[in-house]
Amino acid sequence: xxxAVCLIxxxxxxxxxxxxxxxxxxxxxxxxxRYGQRHKKELKCAKEIARILDSKDHIIFDLNLSQFGGSSxxxxxxxxxxxxxxxxxxxxxxxxxPARNTxxxxxxxxxxxxxDADAIFIGVTSTDYSGYPDCRPxxxxxxxxxxxxxxxxxIEGKKVEINTPLIFKSKSKIIKKGVELGVPFEKTWSxxxxxxxxCGKCDSCKLRLKGFEKAGYKDPLDYK
Amino acid sequence: xxxAVCLIxxxxxxxxxxxxxxxxxxxxxxxxxRYGQRHKKELKCAKEIARILDSKDHIIFDLNLSQFGGSSxxxxxxxxxxxxxxxxxxxxxxxxxPARNTxxxxxxxxxxxxxDADAIFIGVTSTDYSGYPDCRPxxxxxxxxxxxxxxxxxIEGKKVEINTPLIFKSKSKIIKKGVELGVPFEKTWSxxxxxxxxCGKCDSCKLRLKGFEKAGYKDPLDYK
Numbered sequence: 515x516x517x518a519v520c521l522i523x524x525x526x527x528x529x530x531x532x533x534x535x536x537x538x539x540x541x542x543x544x545x546x547x548r549y550g551q552r553h554k555k556e557l558k559c560a561k562e563i564a565r566i567l568d569s570k571d572h573i574i575f576d577l578n579l580s581q582f583g584g585s586s587x588x589x590x591x592x593x594x595x596x597x598x599x600x601x602x603x604x605x606x607x608x609x610x611x612p613a614r615n616t617x618x619x620x621x622x623x624x625x626x627x628x629x630d631a632d633a634i635f636i637g638v639t640s641t642d643y644s645g646y647p648d649c650r651p652x653x654x655x656x657x658x659x660x661x662x663x664x665x666x667x668x669i670e671g672k673k674v675e676i677n678t679p680l681i682f683k684s685k686s687k688i689i690k691k692g693v694e695l696g697v698p699f700e701k702t703w704s705x706x707x708x709x710x711x712x713c714g715k716c717d718s719c720k721l722r723l724k725g726f727e728k729a730g731y732k733d734p735l736d737y738k
Numbered sequence: 739x740x741x742a743v744c745l746i747x748x749x750x751x752x753x754x755x756x757x758x759x760x761x762x763x764x765x766x767x768x769x770x771x772r773y774g775q776r777h778k779k780e781l782k783c784a785k786e787i788a789r790i791l792d793s794k795d796h797i798i799f800d801l802n803l804s805q806f807g808g809s810s811x812x813x814x815x816x817x818x819x820x821x822x823x824x825x826x827x828x829x830x831x832x833x834x835x836p837a838r839n840t841x842x843x844x845x846x847x848x849x850x851x852x853x854d855a856d857a858i859f860i861g862v863t864s865t866d867y868s869g870y871p872d873c874r875p876x877x878x879x880x881x882x883x884x885x886x887x888x889x890x891x892x893i894e895g896k897k898v899e900i901n902t903p904l905i906f907k908s909k910s911k912i913i914k915k916g917v918e919l920g921v922p923f924e925k926t927w928s929x930x931x932x933x934x935x936x937c938g939k940c941d942s943c944k945l946r947l948k949g950f951e952k953a954g955y956k957d958p959l960d961y962k
Contacts, residue, residue: 573805577851581797582852615847616888620844624837628806648888656884663877 515569517544517631519622522563524556525704526722527637527680529563530692534679536567537695543629544572545622550580551613555708562701563614571629575621576653579611594609596715612660619657619676626674627665633675641684654678685725693731711736712727741794741855742901743767743846746787748780750926750946751861751904752808753787754916758903759859759921760791767853769846773835774804778823778888779932780948786925795853803835820939823948839872843881843900852897865908878902909949917955924958935960 518540521534536542544564548557557574564572617636622634638649647653658676662668680688692699704722705712712719714737725731742764744756744816760766768788772781781798784875788796839862846858862873871877882900904912916923928946929936936943938961 554873575805576802578798578800579848581799582849610890611848612851612890613844616844616847616884616910617841620837620840623840624803624835625806627836647890647893651889653884653887655882656887660840660880662882663874663880664837666834666836666871669871674757 515541517541517543517629518629518633518635518651519626519629520567520569520635521618521622521637521660522546522560522572523637524559524563524703525637525718526626526692526699527639529559529637529689529699529702530688530695530697531635531637531678531680532563532567533692533695535633535677540633540635542567542569543623543631544569545623546572546574547577547618547621548574549577549614551708554629555705556703559701559703563698566698573625573732576619579614581615582612583649594682597717597720599720610646613648615653616657619661623661623664623674627667630667631670631674632672633677635677635679637680638678639684639688640679648724649681651681654681658703662737684720684728686728689725689729689731693729702705703735708737711738713738739761739765741765741767741853742770742794742857742858742859743850743853743855744791744859745842745846745861746770746784746796747861748783748787748927749861749942750916750923750928751863751912753783753861753923753926754912754919755859755861755902755904756787756791756920757916757919757921759857759901764857764859766791766793767849767850767855768793770796770798771801771845772798773838775932778931780927783925783927787922790922790925795922797849799843803838803841806836820887821944822943823944834870837872839870839877840881843885847885847888847898851891853874854891854896855898856896857901859901859903861904862902863904863907863909863912865906873905875890875902875905878905908952910952913949913953917953927959928950933962935962937962 518535520535520542522528522532522544542559610615623709627723640650662673706718710736743757744766746752746756746768770784774922864874928942930940930942931937936959
C-alpha cells in the first residue's frame with residue numbers, strides 16, 4: 515500500500531485533502547503543527563480527523579514560530595483584520611506567517627523520508643485565497659524540485675511527490691468534493707480566532723460561509 | 739547596515755561562515771537549532787560564538803527531529819560509524835538527518851523575513867563531505883529559487899540571498915580562511931559524540947584533524 519504524509523491542520527481544506535489521499539488508497543501518516551497559532555482549537559479537530567482517517571501514525575510537531583513574531587496568527591499584539599469578501603486575497607493579510615508552507619513542507623519531507631512515503635498531501639489553494647505567496651502553484655513546483663534534490667531517498671531515485679489536489683479549486687468546489695467523500699465538516703475548524711463559536715467575521719470564516727452557500731450546503735458549525 | 743541571518747551550529751564551518759558575514763559588514767542575527775542532536779556541547783559553543791560576533795540577536799530554535807528518528811545523530815540506538823578517511827563521503831553516512839538543511843533554511847527564511855534581512859549565511863561544504871545530499875550546490879541553488887517565491891518580502895521584490903561561502907572549499911582552506919579572520923577555533927566543536935573530549939575517531943573529527951594538518955596549524959581542541 516502506498517504511503518502518504520498528510521498535513522492535517524484541523525481546517526476544512528486539509529481535511530478534504532487527506533480524504534482525497536485516503537480515497538486514492540494511500541495509508542495516511544498524519545502531521546500537525548503546533549506552531550503558536552491562536553486557533554489552538556484546530557489541534558483538537560486535527561486529532562479527531564486523523565483518527566477518523568485511520569492514520570497509521572499522527573505526529574504533532576512543536577514549532578515555536580511565535581518567537582519570530584511577524585504574523586497576527588502567532589502574535590496576539592497584531593490585530594486580525596476583517597476584510598470585505600471582495601477584498602480578500604487582494605493583498606497579503608496580517609495572518610500570513612513568514613515562510614510557513616516552506617517550513618511545513620520541509621518537515622513533511624523529513625517525515626516522508628523516515629517512513630518511506632511516496633507522497634505528501636497539502637491542502638493549499640490559490641483560487642479563493644491568492645494572498646499567500648506560498649500557496650501559489652509556482653511555489654509548490656519549485657519546492658518539488660528542491661525536494662527532489664534534498665534527500666537520501668531522492669538520490670536513490672525515489673522521489674516524494676507533493677500533491678496539492680485543491681490548488682485550483684474554489685472553496686465551493688472543495689466543499690462539494692468533501693461532501694462526495696463523506697468529509698465530517700463538523701469536525702473541522704476554520705475561524706482564526708479559535709473561540710467557543712466561530713466568529714463569522716474573519717477572512718477565513720467569510721470564505722468558508724460563502725463556500726457552503728455557493729455549494730448549496732449548510733455549514734454544520736455554530737457561529738456567533 | 740546590511741543584515742544577515744547566520745546559522746551557527748557551534749561547529750567549525752558555521753563559525754568561519756559567520757565570521758565571513760561579519761567581515762562583509764553584515765549585522766549578524768544568529769540562529770541555532772536544538773534539534774535533538776547528540777552533540778549538545780555544540781550549543782554552548784554556538785552561544786559563545788554568537789556573543790563574540792556581537793550578534794544583534796541569537797535565537798535558539800527547538801526542533802524535535804528525534805521524534806522522526808532516522809539518523810544516528812538524533813537517535814542513540816543507531817551507531818555512529820567510523821569510516822576510514824578515504825571512504826568518508828563515498829556513501830551517505832548514518833549521521834545524515836533527513837531533510838535537515840531544507841528545514842534549517844526554511845526556518846532561517848522565516849527569521850530573515852521577520853527581521854528584514856538581506857541574506858542568510860550557511861556553512862555547507864560539498865568538497866570534503868559530499869555524502870550529504872543537502873550540502874550540494876544544486877540543492878542550494880534550487881532552494882534559492884524556492885525562497886524567491888516563498889515569502890511576502892520576495893513578492894515585494896526584496897530577495898533573501900543564500901550565501902554558502904564555503905561550498906567549494908576544502909577543510910584545510912576553510913581553516914586557513916578562519917585563521918585569516920581570527921576565528922576562535924577553541925570555541926568550536928565538531929565531534930559527533932559530544933563527550934568531554936573530542937573522540938578523534940568519528941568522520942567529523944577525522945576531517946577536522948586532517949584539515950588542520952593540511953593547513954599547517956594545530957587544532958587547539960583536546961582529543962582523547
